[in-house]
Amino acid sequence: MSRLAEFRHLEQELARQTAQLEEMKNDEGLKREVEFETKLRDLLAEYNFSLKNIIAAIDPQSLNRGAPQPQPKRTRRPRQVKVYKNPHSGETVETKGGNHSILKQWKAEHGADEVETWLQ
Template structure:
């Protein structure tokens, strides 16, 4: 691209950005945000506080380590499962398990039905 073409392209781009800037100057939302920021900075100056102070008041987790997100709160450890004892009344066989993924227990449930096997719980 020639220097002249590059210059004209940049000139057009600058004109577009100036037009967008002028359009934003008349925006009520922008005026409100500027007014808010001005008043907020004045208030911070009155109390000799910084934005970091305000953030630490509003959200202490963010102020703990600047530049790093706060760690997620740790979950409570899971309660250990209790041992369940099933006794098959037909065979007298006993199964002790902490979960429902026991081979014999699954066979019983498929043969006799889940509700029936649960009634065998001692």
């Protein structure tokens, strides 16, 4: 589309929107709505309220609709107690994890695969 054709198209669109705007300015319903909004905002300013205060008073649930709901806190399931029994010494170790000092010694001495076979 040439620049002149684009200009004329935009000019026609502007004329159409201007006519629509003038038509709306003469609409009595719109005039009443504008007057109501002006009076409401003046009243809110006089009493130091905001639209959120009014909405909360009329419909308290509406404020919670847009806000994300807090996720329930997830908890880890408790670790199971593992019991290892050393067949060489007869000593037992109860642990919930692999960070037990005696268990580490056994794994260093006998190998991790062999110590895992001692699990009761």
